[in-house]
Amino acid sequence: KPVKYYLERKLKSVEGERYYQERELLKTYLMLSDVEHLDIDWATGRFTALWAELQKSTSDVALVDLKKKMLPHVRYYLELIKPEGEDKPRATPVPANAKIVERTRKTLMEVPVSKRYYSLFVDSISHELYDPAQDRIRSNLQFPPVTLETIFTDRPEVLKWLSSKKHKADKKWYEVSGPYTDKGHFAVLANIKEAKEVLESERWVVPLTEEEKQPDRVAANIKRLADDYERRYIDSWEDFLLDVEVRTPVNLEEAIELYAVLQKPEWPYLRLLRRLEDHTQWKGDLKGLKNDKANSIINRRMNRYLSSKTRGLRFGLDITKIGDRASRVPNTFKKTVGFGVPQDGAKSPLNETPLAQYMDIIGRLREEMVQARETNPDASINVVARKLQTAVKETEALLQTRDDMAKRTLLPLLQNPLNVGGNIRLSSHNIGG
Secondary structure, eight states: HHHHHHHHHHHTTSSSTTHHHHHHHHHHHTTTTOOOGHHHHHHHHHHHHHHHHHHHGOOSHHHHHHHHHHHHHHHHHHHHSSSSSTTOOOOOOOOHHHHHHHHHHHHHHTHHHHHHHHHHHHHHGGOOOOOSSSOGGGBBBBOBBBBBHHTTTTTTHHTTEEHHHHHHHHHHOOOBBBGGSHHHHHHHHHHHHHHHHHHHHHHSSSSOTTTTTHHEEEEEHHHHHHHHHHHHHHHHHHHHHHHHHEOOOOOHHHHHHHHHHHHSSOOHHHHHHHHHHHHHHSSOOOOTTTOOHHHHHHHHHHHHHHHHGGGGGGOOTTTTTTTTTEOSSHHHHHHHHTTTOTTOOOOOGGGGGGGHHHHHHHHHHHHHHHHHHHHHHHHOGGHHHHHHHHHHHHHHHHHSOOHHHHHHHHHHHHGGGGGGGSOOOOOOOOTTT
């Protein structure tokens, strides 16, 4: 009962602002009384986490150990009220507070449909945990976000020079949220494909509005959702690239160090472009996801919603499509990825890409700088200023045939390292028109 009362207090404050979390709160509460819809596997972890949270202030046991002790007791209780097979229940479920349920449902149904659907079918991906009884830490997230820090967790020397503008401003790394990653995209597509049936099957949590009862309106709303999701997907990765900032070297010594970091395999810029490729080009045929732990949980979750006839169809999805049309995401970033990664199955080696040519440019500059400092340890940037300016023009030429996305996102990364001392004239991103 303490968990029931806790949930009731939470439900009384529901305002619809955090739709998915508030809907899940109501769903959890209803499972205490609605035996027909009680999902023991789903509910055990959630009730364990809630019970442990309520007891942690009065317990001298570590929270993680407390949860381990509580979990079998929670499952035992749930199995008493909903036993397997033909066994009769050995416990009576606690009744729900009808007024609280009615008020909560009314509040959630009044949330604009676009916000409700986006929260339920897209934002929900960020909240999926491998073990609902445990904390929401990165290792427990089914679809963790991507940050510059996670990309270079094994290369601390890179993060000395490459930084996040957002992190510099508020000490928080810019995140590409789970729904906008490759695996998250697959999960969102599964949600979109089965959206109508999911809404129908979860009417016991939040009933359908009059608008949602009209088949054509649901389809139209889902199409808008898909279009909005695609736009946000593109924005997330564009903003991620624009958030990456290269620290400008103040003298030859720093430039020599920076160029060495940029040239060390795997080139940091190449790694960035490979991650961009992973999450925007979706070149795989999904076979790699079949044995993926996250995907098995997607299937398990979706199969709770769907009838037996439609279960196990996750791999009928075409990951390159959004709804019934080809997604714009791959083409939007194709030219950017292709700056460093051979495209279309090209067998050309990495050393023939524009990025490889850029590495040659900074490699030659570094040799000049090292020689200058060996001759005169106090050498200024003046000894290589003209060559740095030439390098600016050369990097501009490397981007000449790229599209606007590539120019805007890559030009600062390529030219800021050349602005040694802050006195080198750099190009505008609208090079080539």
